Amino acid sequence: MRDVAVIGVGMTKWGELWEKSLRDIFVESALEAVNDAGVDKIEAMYVGCMTSGLFVGQEHLGSLLSDYLGMGPIPALRVETACASGGAAFRSAIFDVACGAHDVVLAGGVEKMTDVGGDGATFALSTAADSEYEVYNGVTFPGLYALMAVAHMDKYGTTREQLAAVSVKNHANGSKNPHAQYPFEVDVDRVLNSVMIADPLTILDCSPITDGAAAAIVCPLDKVKDYTKNQPVKVLATAHATDTIALHSRKDIAWLSAVEKAGADAYKQAGLEPKDIDLVEVHDCFTIAEICVIEALGFFERGKGGPSAESGETAIGGRIPVNASGGLKSKGHPVGATGVAQIVEVTKQLRGEADKRQVENAKIGMTQNMGGTGGSSVVHIFGVE
Amino acid sequence: MAGIIGYGAYVPRNRIKVEEIAKVWGADAPSYKKGLMLREKSVPSPDQDVITMSVEASRNALARCGIDPSKIGAVYIGSESHPYAVKPSGTVVAEAIGATPDCHCVDFEFACKAGSEAMFVTMGLVDAGAIEYGLAIGADTSQGAPGDALEYSAAAGAAAYIVGKADGVAKVLYTHSFMTDTPDFWRREHMHYPRHAGRFTGEPAYFKHVTGCAKALLEKSGMEPEDFAYAVFHQPNGKFPMRVGKQLGFTKEQIEPGWLSPTLGNTYSGSSPMGLTATLDIAAPGDKIFMVSYGSGAGSDGFVFEVTDELPKMRERAPFTRTQLDEHKNYIDYGTYTKFRKKIRKGE
Numbered sequence: 001m002r003d004v005a006v007i008g009v010g011m012t013k014w015g016e017l018w019e020k021s022l023r024d025i026f027v028e029s030a031l032e033a034v035n036d037a038g039v040d041k042i043e044a045m046y047v048g049c050m051t052s053g054l055f056v057g058q059e060h061l062g063s064l065l066s067d068y069l070g071m072g073p074i075p076a077l078r079v080e081t082a083c084a085s086g087g088a089a090f091r092s093a094i095f096d097v098a099c100g101a102h103d104v105v106l107a108g109g110v111e112k113m114t115d116v117g118g119d120g121a122t123f124a125l126s127t128a129a130d131s132e133y134e135v136y137n138g139v140t141f142p143g144l145y146a147l148m149a150v151a152h153m154d155k156y157g158t159t160r161e162q163l164a165a166v167s168v169k170n171h172a173n174g175s176k177n178p179h180a181q182y183p184f185e186v187d188v189d190r191v192l193n194s195v196m197i198a199d200p201l202t203i204l205d206c207s208p209i210t211d212g213a214a215a216a217i218v219c220p221l222d223k224v225k226d227y228t229k230n231q232p233v234k235v236l237a238t239a240h241a242t243d244t245i246a247l248h249s250r251k252d253i254a255w256l257s258a259v260e261k262a263g264a265d266a267y268k269q270a271g272l273e274p275k276d277i278d279l280v281e282v283h284d285c286f287t288i289a290e291i292c293v294i295e296a297l298g299f300f301e302r303g304k305g306g307p308s309a310e311s312g313e314t315a316i317g318g319r320i321p322v323n324a325s326g327g328l329k330s331k332g333h334p335v336g337a338t339g340v341a342q343i344v345e346v347t348k349q350l351r352g353e354a355d356k357r358q359v360e361n362a363k364i365g366m367t368q369n370m371g372g373t374g375g376s377s378v379v380h381i382f383g384v385e
Numbered sequence: 386m387a388g389i390i391g392y393g394a395y396v397p398r399n400r401i402k403v404e405e406i407a408k409v410w411g412a413d414a415p416s417y418k419k420g421l422m423l424r425e426k427s428v429p430s431p432d433q434d435v436i437t438m439s440v441e442a443s444r445n446a447l448a449r450c451g452i453d454p455s456k457i458g459a460v461y462i463g464s465e466s467h468p469y470a471v472k473p474s475g476t477v478v479a480e481a482i483g484a485t486p487d488c489h490c491v492d493f494e495f496a497c498k499a500g501s502e503a504m505f506v507t508m509g510l511v512d513a514g515a516i517e518y519g520l521a522i523g524a525d526t527s528q529g530a531p532g533d534a535l536e537y538s539a540a541a542g543a544a545a546y547i548v549g550k551a552d553g554v555a556k557v558l559y560t561h562s563f564m565t566d567t568p569d570f571w572r573r574e575h576m577h578y579p580r581h582a583g584r585f586t587g588e589p590a591y592f593k594h595v596t597g598c599a600k601a602l603l604e605k606s607g608m609e610p611e612d613f614a615y616a617v618f619h620q621p622n623g624k625f626p627m628r629v630g631k632q633l634g635f636t637k638e639q640i641e642p643g644w645l646s647p648t649l650g651n652t653y654s655g656s657s658p659m660g661l662t663a664t665l666d667i668a669a670p671g672d673k674i675f676m677v678s679y680g681s682g683a684g685s686d687g688f689v690f691e692v693t694d695e696l697p698k699m700r701e702r703a704p705f706t707r708t709q710l711d712e713h714k715n716y717i718d719y720g721t722y723t724k725f726r727k728k729i730r731k732g733e
Binding site: 016018019114117118194195196 | 582
């Protein structure tokens with residue numbers, strides 16, 4: 001298998017993009033990645049998208065998007081594993097290059113979520129949970145993550161304020177990200193006193209509904225110079241694991257086994273440990289998710305993730321900067337695009353192009369993308385010389 | 386140039402508080418009060434509708450100007466709750482105030498801007514010399530589905546304007562209309578309640594059109610926000626008019642006199658026209674007033690008025706809008722509200 005490197009990334013401003021369609025936002029980001037890499041061709045394409053059928057009534061994205069990108073008739077495929085679709089699309093692109101099928105492959109992610117109303121979006125997202133045993137009984141994602149939060153608080157003494165501190169930290173980071181949907185700062189009081197969504201989670205504990213896309217271009221590491229002048233960002237590990245789709249089927253609902261498994265596989269592939277990672281982008285769809293994920297990835301001991309943001313350990317400049325981009329919370333969460341956007345952020349950080357949110361001397365970065373309540377998780381590790 | 390000869394408002398006495406509605410639906414009242422800046426709203430009694438409220442507001446307008454109603458050459462009512470789908474509201478109102486039979490009459494609909502639309506058209510007809518006086522009304526018994534966000538704001542009220550060739554109480558200096566096809570809020574035939582596109586009703590709908598109309602009107606008039614004593618904007622809630630006003634460079638002090646929505650709610654077609662009545666209740670001769678309405682679908686009508694010396698002489702002849710809003714209130718519970726608003730469907 002060939003080593004693979006990221007040679008170009010693209011992402012445009014995220015938000016409620018009423019004036020643009022799914023194909024518009026995808027093409028904008030993909031072209032930015034093409035221009036960033038400086039390549040004149042794409043040989044294959046993988047697009048992460050969770051549920052364009054329910055959001056905009058459009059399936060068959062491979063053909064649609066390669067056509068509108070002007071890259072037809074290349075092989076192009078949509079990849080779906082709920083909110084981890086973007087990470088999984090990138091992983092597919094790596095395999096494509098690693099096995100020698102193609103040299104220049106684009107991994108994209110896209111979701112156009114605001115063409116339906118609140119009820120429509122809630123229904124579309126709920127399809128990432130267990131329809132028969134969770135959704136039909138009335139629980140939605142905020143409700144499921146609220147159960148996880150209550151379990152974590154009950155078991156480990158994690159506080160409401162500690163959850164809020166995750167939102168405060170991610171909004172502070174996002175305020176320095178020009179692509180973020182909500183680039184404003186919040187304080188703990190504002191988080192605690194915002195509208196209650198599912199006790200104990202308020203609206204400022206939840207990631208938003210977002211239109212957005214992101215793209216990354218990969219090629220064989222030993223051919224980088226043939227295609228680009230950019231500093232290559234080497235893929236050191238790619239891992240994917242699954243867990244029960246239903247939260248109630250797990251032994252411990254405050255623990256994310258798929259994240260632990262994917263993380264362990266990734267560390268093994270890269271020959272690294274948590275202490276070697278300079279920054280990590282994690283799937284903070286809710287504040288409690290970030291706390292559970294950083295425990296499962298080994299950055300904090302089991303049950304000790306609660307105080308991470310409050311203590312400053314996960315801030316930019318802290319022991320392990322988590323979500324320097326602003327995370328899903330502030331940057332936005334167009335579900336299928338999120339996993340690729342994490343890779344865009346880590347690539348920019350490792351190339352030293354993250355401007356005001358730059359993590360100093362970042363050489364090794366990790367991304368963790370997650371589907372549902374942790375029914376699937378995709379982890380990547382990247383490095384620069 | 387046309388002018389406003391007389392004006393009048395009508396606010397029903399019944400009120401329901403945001404807490405009373407939120408209690409029934411298990412909703413978070415403080416977030417509605419803070420987020421949308423709404424405290425309570427008016428509710429029509431079971432025997433009140435757009436026609437009765439329009440008659441009340443028109444009689445107040447006539448009391449102020451004292452013209453012979455038979456000289457009114459046009460009666461236009463803008464509303465999205467005309468009592469009949471087929472048969473005009475305007476004929477009943479025209480008959481009740483004595484404007485028949487030599488009169489042009491039609492009901493208007495353009496979501497929440499139908500009232501300002503009626504004003505716009507009467508001004509044009511007066512300017513053209515086709516009529517001596519025209520009566521323009523914005524009135525609604527607004528609909529909001531049970532439990533929907535609209536239920537906290539959908540209110541009832543009416544404003545009536547008599548427009549004529551003379552300067553009257555306020556000269557119409559400039560007008561502008563701005564519209565695109567933007568489906569943010571709609572109600573089809575046989576639907577009891579409107580549907581809306583959630584957050585899409587904000588930036589690409591209300592803010593785009595109000596701002597677009599306001600900027601064009603400022604450019605047309607060559608005036609700046611500080612040249613105006615007062616500004617009135619459509620009020621779907623308390624927050625939007627304040628926010629759009631500030632974005633355009635108006636101050637809270639300029640907007641506040643006509644800012645009725647926190648305790649009135651959204652009277653749909655009556656909204657900005659009622660805000661203008663409250664502003665005229667306190668304006669001084671020489672004051673310039675800026676007004677921009679908004680109707681979903683979507684569009685805005687904008688007006689620049691200048692108050693004349695006549696206004697203080699006649700405004701005491703009818704009840705002030707704030708007096709109707711702040712006094713003689715009758716608070717009702719949600720059960721009474723559902724009965725009054727005919728939300729309870731009885732068996733056949």
